[in-house]
Amino acid sequence: MYRPTYVKIENDILTNNIKEIINKYDDYKYYIGVVKANAYGHGDYIVNDLIKGGVNYLAVSSLEEALSIRKYNQEIPILCLEPINLEHLSVILENNITITIESLEYTKELLKLNPSQKLKIHLKLDTGMSRLGFTDQQNLDKTISLIKENKHLYLEGIYTHLATSGINDIYYDKQINKFKELTSNIDLSTIDIVHLNRSITLTHHQKLPFETGTRLGIIMYGFSQSINSPTGLKKIKRDFLHKIHHISPTIMENDLNLKTAFSLHTEVISIRNIKKGDFAGYGANYLAKEDMMVATLPIGYADGISASMKYVSINDKKYEIVGDICMDMTLVKVDKNVKLHDKVEIFGNDISIKSVARNMQSNAYHVLTGITTRVPRIYQDGKEIKY
Ligand SMILES: Cc1ncc(COP(=O)(O)O)c(C=O)c1O
Incomplete structure (x- = not known):
């Protein structure tokens, strides 16, 4: 380094943050560390510090990001949260990357390519974010039966992304209901990883009975998501809002002792x-x-x-x-x-x-x-x- 400008990363802090989070939210089987965008700017080098803390899956947004992580860890499963152009199927398979499927068309395209080895798949459902994912139950069910017919395709996970925290809004509940509706023909207990949360919904809501995984993003990097409960007029307004819209209860403060690294x-x-x-x-x-x-x-x-x-x-x-x-x-x-x-x-x-x-x-x-x-x-x- 010649220019004296640099970012300093304290690796142990990240490991301790993960331990603290998992210790408090200990009821999940899969802790999926979201390390897109160069591990939120920290650099992919830190993935092993997260794994040391207990993260047992990683998520990125592109094949490039997944390959960058493979330089530091060859074993950890990596889910790519965005669909990857299937031209690159051989790279996906060689590097053991889990793909997201978000439409029936994509599934058909994949089947035409007839993958020659095991490929792990997570299905993404669009429950209100209007960004990626299945919105139609028939297409979803058809996709699942096509995947099951192919001996190399393995349906490992189902997930959605939540747009809001649900603290003072009705959209969290709406999205959860939409998820339940879309998956009503699926026995979720047969799917290894069902994951809906991101950091703020993990800390503000009770675990849903069918969730077996949780995605951890900004919380891993030291942002606890704890919010002081409102008092006085703000509390009255909030309680009223919750009552008239039947908003499900939320947990406000948490006692997580996290630090930024x-x-x-x-x-x-x-x-x-x-x-x-x-x-x-x-x-x-x-x-x-x-x-x-x-x-x-x-x-x-x-x-x-x-x-x-x-x-x-x-x-x-x-x-x-x-x-x-x-x-x-x-x-x-x-x-x-x-x-x-x-x-x-x-x-x-x-x-x-x-x-x-x-x-x-x-x-x-x-x-x-x-x-x-x-x-x-x-x-x-x-x-x-x-x-
Ligand atoms: C699909 C998906 N899951 C999880 C996350 C992590 O979110 P957070 O950092 O709020 O926990 C992101 C981040 O943008 C995301 O796009």
């Missing part, structure tokens, strides 16, 4: 004194209202930091970002305590990922997956990987 760092590469009336950065957008010191940091929007970031932390003190963030550099108003080569935390511990997400009017998913691959990931075991 991801922090973004750089260092000061230049410091200058500027005078009252001087400008800083592109477009002369920042005007110094007094004599001041400006530090230059080698990190910019090409590294994935957002224009709405406001502060960085240097020597445990917050300093304000001034001027527009450039492609590769950022300017910060500092004081005389800041020296050349001082270490800078962009976010992670002193500046939380949640606070960055709030300023961006977005969420932790965007913050984590937004840090680009030009920023090397450094693992606490000393390994440095550039993706």
